[in-house]
Amino acid sequence: MSIQSLLNSEVKVINLGLEDFARNLKEQAVDVLHVRWQPPAMGDQNLLSLLDKLK
Amino acid sequence: MFLQSHVYKNTFRDSVYLMRLSSMLRELDGVEGAEVIIGTDHNKKFLRAGDLWTEEIEQNAGANDLIISVRAVNQQKAEAAIQRALDEMTKEVDRGDLAGEFVPRTFETALKHMPGANIALISIPGRYARREAEKILEAGLHVMLFSDNVSMEEEIALKQKALEKGLLLMGPDCGTAIINGVPLAFANRVRRGNIGIVAAAGTGLQEVSSLVHNLGGGISHGIGTGGRDVKDAVGGLMMLQGLKALIEDVQTAVIVIIAKPPEPQVTQKVLQAAAQSPKPVVVNFLGGDPEPIRAAGCESALTLKEAAEKAFRLAGGEPAAAPSANFTAVKEVIEAEKRKLKPGQRYLRGLFSGGTLAYESLLMLNQAAGGIYSNLALEPRFRLTDLFRSREHTIIDFGEDEFTQGRLHPMIDPALRGNRIVAEGKDPETAVIMFDLVLGFNAHPDPAGAAVEAIMEASAEAEREGRHLIFVTSVCGTDEDFQNRREQVEKLNKAGVLVFPSNADASFFVKELLNNLLTEHR
Numbered sequence: 001m002s003i004q005s006l007l008n009s010e011v012k013v014i015n016l017g018l019e020d021f022a023r024n025l026k027e028q029a030v031d032v033l034h035v036r037w038q039p040p041a042m043g044d045q046n047l048l049s050l051l052d053k054l055k
Numbered sequence: 056m057f058l059q060s061h062v063y064k065n066t067f068r069d070s071v072y073l074m075r076l077s078s079m080l081r082e083l084d085g086v087e088g089a090e091v092i093i094g095t096d097h098n099k100k101f102l103r104a105g106d107l108w109t110e111e112i113e114q115n116a117g118a119n120d121l122i123i124s125v126r127a128v129n130q131q132k133a134e135a136a137i138q139r140a141l142d143e144m145t146k147e148v149d150r151g152d153l154a155g156e157f158v159p160r161t162f163e164t165a166l167k168h169m170p171g172a173n174i175a176l177i178s179i180p181g182r183y184a185r186r187e188a189e190k191i192l193e194a195g196l197h198v199m200l201f202s203d204n205v206s207m208e209e210e211i212a213l214k215q216k217a218l219e220k221g222l223l224l225m226g227p228d229c230g231t232a233i234i235n236g237v238p239l240a241f242a243n244r245v246r247r248g249n250i251g252i253v254a255a256a257g258t259g260l261q262e263v264s265s266l267v268h269n270l271g272g273g274i275s276h277g278i279g280t281g282g283r284d285v286k287d288a289v290g291g292l293m294m295l296q297g298l299k300a301l302i303e304d305v306q307t308a309v310i311v312i313i314a315k316p317p318e319p320q321v322t323q324k325v326l327q328a329a330a331q332s333p334k335p336v337v338v339n340f341l342g343g344d345p346e347p348i349r350a351a352g353c354e355s356a357l358t359l360k361e362a363a364e365k366a367f368r369l370a371g372g373e374p375a376a377a378p379s380a381n382f383t384a385v386k387e388v389i390e391a392e393k394r395k396l397k398p399g400q401r402y403l404r405g406l407f408s409g410g411t412l413a414y415e416s417l418l419m420l421n422q423a424a425g426g427i428y429s430n431l432a433l434e435p436r437f438r439l440t441d442l443f444r445s446r447e448h449t450i451i452d453f454g455e456d457e458f459t460q461g462r463l464h465p466m467i468d469p470a471l472r473g474n475r476i477v478a479e480g481k482d483p484e485t486a487v488i489m490f491d492l493v494l495g496f497n498a499h500p501d502p503a504g505a506a507v508e509a510i511m512e513a514s515a516e517a518e519r520e521g522r523h524l525i526f527v528t529s530v531c532g533t534d535e536d537f538q539n540r541r542e543q544v545e546k547l548n549k550a551g552v553l554v555f556p557s558n559a560d561a562s563f564f565v566k567e568l569l570n571n572l573l574t575e576h577r
Contacts, residue, residue, distance in 0.1 A: 001173045002221050003300045006197050007276055009173060011237040014165045016187060017178030017201070018069045021240055024496045030237050033169045036158045037179050038067045039119060040186070052186070 056087065056126060059133035060109040061141070063121040067093060068144070069178070073121075074463045076143055078470075083139065085132030086125060090461065091140055094120045095180075101461050162191060176239055177226075178202055184227065185209040192216050192224065200226030200281070201240050203456075207288055210281070214292040223300070224293060226281040230257035233264065233277035235306075241466065243495040244535035248273015250366045251307035253297035255280045255314035256341070258409030259359055261495060261531055263311055263339075266363035266557055268533045269540075272372045275306040285317030291325050298325065302332050309370040310336045311362050312353075315414065316343035326351040335369040337362050341411070342418040342433075358559035359415060388553065389568050395523035400486040401572050403427070403565060404479040405450035406472050408465035409531060412491045412558045413452035419562040423569045424448040430455050445479060448569075450489075466498045473509035480513025480524055486572060487525040488513070489565055491558060492547075494532025494540060503530070503543035507550040514551070525568070526552040529561040 015022040022034035080089035094116035107124040127133035181204025205227035217224035245268035254260035278297035330351040345355035356362035407413035453465040555561035
């Protein structure tokens with residue numbers, strides 16, 4: 001979606017991280033989907049960089 | 056003293072949740088210190104420094120584990136606190152994140168369930184942010200990147216990708232945005248209207264959008280860029296993208312640009328783009344040279360308040376009443392307040408939660424004060440060495456990393472600043488304590504109430520010693536904010552605080568007061 005379309009469309013949010021942000025948007029009747037995000041590769045940076053190399 | 060920890064394996068919770076839980080444990084009877092924290096190397100250092108390190112953490116805790124560590128007066132209190140944390144977290148799981156809703160674990164799953172999503176709000180730990188943001192841009196969504204600790208290289212890469220795809224990448228460290236009337240992260244509830252803002256300064260965006268609302272105007276969009284965007288290395292990529300978007304946007308009639316003075320090449324690029332705008336552009340480069348701005352055919356504003364007023368007038372608005380503080384009235388108040396001071400009371404102590412507001416006050420007051428010690432100091436010699444001890448005239452931004460490491464931002468948790476208000480009140484040389492209050496989504500539900508509590512304590516103690524403290528503030532926000540600006544102001548007025556309509560007005564008052572006090576001392 002172009003920037004102009006975004007500025008003139010209903011904002012629909014995917015929220016990754018702080019749950020409060022999603023909750024507050026929901027209270028304003030904004031369409032929002034919260035992701036209960038977890039660190040990939042169980043937070044193991046070495047494993048993560050290996051996984052990224054495999055992509 | 057008894058130290059107890061618990062390692063909760065393979066568990067992750069967001070940082071605000073964990074910091075709230077930590078604060079709650081610290082309030083429990085008999086608890087001297089407590090942290091609930093993810094076991095990253097960085098956080099482990101933090102636990103060591105806070106005397107919360109245990110053998111169990113040493114042996115068992117990894118980067119994907121959650122650590123609860125408590126220091127209490129005895130074993131019973133420590134164990135009770137650990138149990139309380141575990142109970143709270145179980146409750147959280149039972150309740151679900153957003154009552155009864157599907158909560159995906161990845162962006163990819165989320166997008167499948169919400170194919171029409173057009174923007175992602177990212178507030179995950181900075182070291183993972185690029186990975187997620189790249190995927191999201193690739194999928195064609197705009198990004199607001201609230202996370203900090205994202206390197207400049209990562210920022211540049213993400214912004215270049217966004218440009219290639221014709222998308223917005225607001226941030227990193229972008230605290231505030233308003234898109235098509237929707238406030239994202241820390242924003243205020245403001246009227247819809249025809250003034251568009253692009254800002255590399257989060258609280259600057261909050262102050263200008265709130266002041267426009269309070270004047271009777273409205274905001275089309277507020278695009279945040281992140282503070283580093285205006286460095287030459289980043290090249291103002293999002294500032295230029297945002298400006299272009301507002302020039303093309305049908306809802307926007309007047310554009311406001313807010314940033315600390317951009318580096319030279321960015322200044323040139325931004326002003327060149329602004330000069331091409333068929334719509335009026337108001338520019339506030341906090342403390343920057345107004346000449347190039349005027350030469351580009353733009354309106355220069357020296358303060359956030361001036362930016363809001365100029366934009367409001369250019370958008371066709373007429374202020375209902377004289378918005379500025381009345382000069383004669385100011386003089387009278389200064390005289391009255393000054394008479395109550397004891398000899399030796401002469402210094403300003405400015406305690407801020409909003410970075411842009413702290414910086415604006417520093418700019419406005421530095422000369423009158425003859426230099427202000429600060430963690431945002433304008434000159435290296437005024438850099439405050441011990442942030443926990445003020446020196447002569449001091450202004451502190453409590454939102455800087457030194458204060459937010461492992462703690463909630465002062466806009467969410469004003470406790471640290473409240474303690475400092477009390478501490479400054481004890482200093483016999485303190486004359487005026489200035490602070491800001493920032494309302495809006497995700498901010499503390501009653502910042503005035505929290506400040507008044509500290510003010511009452513500080514005043515009572517000062518009075519016992521025959522001193523008077525002058526408290527000066529402004530409330531950034533609107534009557535539409537859930538905290539309600541009018542009610543917050545009333546609460547402060549009742550406590551004897553001098554409340555001004557804007558941070559610039561409050562700073563102007565303090566400037567006059569300092570000039571007056573300094574004349575007396577000469």
